[in-house]
Amino acid sequence: MKSKNFRNIVIVGGGTAGWMAASAFAKLLGTEEFAITLIESEQIGTVGVGEATIPMISMFNRVLEIDEDEFVRETNATFKLGIEFADWRRVGHSYFHPFGNLGVDMDGISFIHYWMRWARSGGNLDYSFFNAETEAARRGKFQRTDREESNLPRINYAFQFDAGMYAAYLRRFSEKRGVRRIEGRIDEAKQNAETGFVETLVLDDGRTIDGDFFIDCSGFRGLLIEQTLGAGYDDWSEWLPVNKAAAVPCEKVGDPLPYTRSTAYEAGWQWRIPLQHRTGNGYVFCDKYISEDEAVANLLSRIDGKPLADPRILRFVTGRRKKSWVKNVVAMGLAGGFLEPLESTSIHLVQVAISKLLAMFPNDGLNPSLVNRYNDEMSYNYEDVKDFLIAHYKVTEREDTPFWARVRNMDIPESLQAKLDIFATRGEVLATQTELFKETSWFSVLAGQGLTPKGYHPLADVVSEDELKARLSRIRTGIQERVISMPDHATFIAQNCAAAKVMM
Numbered sequence: 001m002k003s004k005n006f007r008n009i010v011i012v013g014g015g016t017a018g019w020m021a022a023s024a025f026a027k028l029l030g031t032e033e034f035a036i037t038l039i040e041s042e043q044i045g046t047v048g049v050g051e052a053t054i055p056m057i058s059m060f061n062r063v064l065e066i067d068e069d070e071f072v073r074e075t076n077a078t079f080k081l082g083i084e085f086a087d088w089r090r091v092g093h094s095y096f097h098p099f100g101n102l103g104v105d106m107d108g109i110s111f112i113h114y115w116m117r118w119a120r121s122g123g124n125l126d127y128s129f130f131n132a133e134t135e136a137a138r139r140g141k142f143q144r145t146d147r148e149e150s151n152l153p154r155i156n157y158a159f160q161f162d163a164g165m166y167a168a169y170l171r172r173f174s175e176k177r178g179v180r181r182i183e184g185r186i187d188e189a190k191q192n193a194e195t196g197f198v199e200t201l202v203l204d205d206g207r208t209i210d211g212d213f214f215i216d217c218s219g220f221r222g223l224l225i226e227q228t229l230g231a232g233y234d235d236w237s238e239w240l241p242v243n244k245a246a247a248v249p250c251e252k253v254g255d256p257l258p259y260t261r262s263t264a265y266e267a268g269w270q271w272r273i274p275l276q277h278r279t280g281n282g283y284v285f286c287d288k289y290i291s292e293d294e295a296v297a298n299l300l301s302r303i304d305g306k307p308l309a310d311p312r313i314l315r316f317v318t319g320r321r322k323k324s325w326v327k328n329v330v331a332m333g334l335a336g337g338f339l340e341p342l343e344s345t346s347i348h349l350v351q352v353a354i355s356k357l358l359a360m361f362p363n364d365g366l367n368p369s370l371v372n373r374y375n376d377e378m379s380y381n382y383e384d385v386k387d388f389l390i391a392h393y394k395v396t397e398r399e400d401t402p403f404w405a406r407v408r409n410m411d412i413p414e415s416l417q418a419k420l421d422i423f424a425t426r427g428e429v430l431a432t433q434t435e436l437f438k439e440t441s442w443f444s445v446l447a448g449q450g451l452t453p454k455g456y457h458p459l460a461d462v463v464s465e466d467e468l469k470a471r472l473s474r475i476r477t478g479i480q481e482r483v484i485s486m487p488d489h490a491t492f493i494a495q496n497c498a499a500a501k502v503m504m
């Protein structure tokens with residue numbers, strides 16, 4: 001291993017991943033001890049989609065001390081309380097996967113056990129009515145809440161934003177803090193003949209950029225991690241066969257909803273992401289079951305406003321690099337892997353990659369145990385999300401098209417089968433502390449997709465029938481009171497964080 005201090009950091013790519021990495025490194029490592037350079041090519045451009053997020057992004061903003069209202073204004077963002085899944089279980093059925101909790105956990109066990117006991121003895125209110133985010137989404141309301149403010153439930157949220165504006169916002173943030181940006185197309189990466197470490201990038205006009213440590217955010221092509229270092233790729237399309245997306249923004253119709261909608265269609269699903277100035281749409285499909293032309297035509301016939309551009313086709317293979325960190329290169333974003341955006345996890349995985357790299361950033365040369373640990377942790381994070389995504393396809397009543405028949409009847413990883421078995425036994429998957437999706441997420445999605453648990457935790461039988469009813473009634477009332485007191489989503493934005501100029 002080469003022994004040196006990594007003071008000269010070069011980030012390849014200026015998409016969401018590149019600028020998130022640049023911002024975090026500039027803020028946390030600083031640009032006095034470290035030189036941070038980002039190279040991007042306008043000629044190549046960025047993927048430019050990636051508009052829906054999960055609540056962890058607020059932590060990224062907090063660490064960078066980003067003012068949330070400014071961030072919402074500058075990215076034309078709206079607030080997101082969860083995802084509505086329409087037609088996933090069967091055509092005509094829909095359910096909501098909310099951020100936040102279902103009810104209130106009691107006596108050391110989760111609320112869902114109490115709800116199951118109550119439902120079994122005739123209680124007829126759907127579990128989703130015990131979730132504040134779902135109730136707010138239903139009523140088109142939004143407000144930030146503090147846990148300390150009252151006994152009423154807190155509102156958990158993420159954002160839906162314009163990916164291009166987000167990268168531009170983070171570029172301003174980074175450049176202000178000393179990140180050097182170079183516009184240019186990289187043609188070649190030169191490696192040390194002995195160690196294989198990347199040392200110099202050669203641009204197409206002959207300029208050369210030297211570095212000690214490289215962060216590969218070059219998108220699907222994986223310029224350094226794959227083309228130079230050949231890390232290899234784990235292909236997961238056996239379980240997640242969608243491989244293309246047609247994306248098109250359209251004019252907004254009405255006030256923006258405080259949630260993302262995913263609608264299942266003949267060969268995949270379509271997203272609808274409302275922003276302040278427009279609506280993002282995309283049909284994620286498998287080209288074995290529908291042609292590109294038909295997918296585009298179907299997408300255009302299903303959007304609710306006038307299209308604002310020609311649809312773009314994006315091609316991908318679901319999976320991840322076998323190693324995220326090889327020699328002095330760490331890959332992030334699409335260069336590190338891609339899981340379809342069904343649960344909006346890509347930007348989160350960039351955030352995980354950044355925080356783990358910062359935590360393990362090498363001081364004096366590379367220690368193989370650190371590199372192995374980083375690779376193991378990133379592998380775990382991708383695998384964890386993978387099983388949750390597969391569950392959306394496997395657990396369904398749909399078999400009405402060859403695509404749905406294929407995914408419903410496919411073999412699934414043992415790790416997921418084990419979770420489904422536990423869930424069928426008693427309504428929880430026993431998610432560990434480190435798993436991204438916890439019991440509320442699994443319950444919302446698996447029950448929403450039609451898997452009914454046979455039993456529940458025995459502790460839920462300990463309280464009396466009257467006490468159970470009283471508790472559930474208190475929780476439901478608290479949720480209603482919380483939501484009724486909230487302003488409409490559009491009103492909240494207008495009063496706090498409306499974009500200065502609504503641009504298309």
Ligand SMILES: Cc1cc2nc3c(=O)[nH]c(=O)nc-3n(C[C@H](O)[C@H](O)[C@H](O)COP(=O)(O)OP(=O)(O)OC[C@H]3O[C@@H](n4cnc5c(N)ncnc54)[C@H](O)[C@@H]3O)c2cc1C
Binds near residue numbers: 017045046346
């Ligand atoms: C269909 C689809 C929908 C998505 N939806 C979501 C979502 O809702 N939520 C979410 O979290 N994520 C989503 N994602 C993922 C999200 O778009 C990406 O994770 C995010 O944009 C990060 O992309 P990136 O920066 O890795 O790559 P890119 O945006 O592709 O950026 C690559 C950068 O590398 C530069 N580059 C490449 N080669 C060279 C070269 N030779 N020389 C110089 N520069 C070079 C490019 O110019 C560009 O700046 C979606 C992705 C797809 C495909």
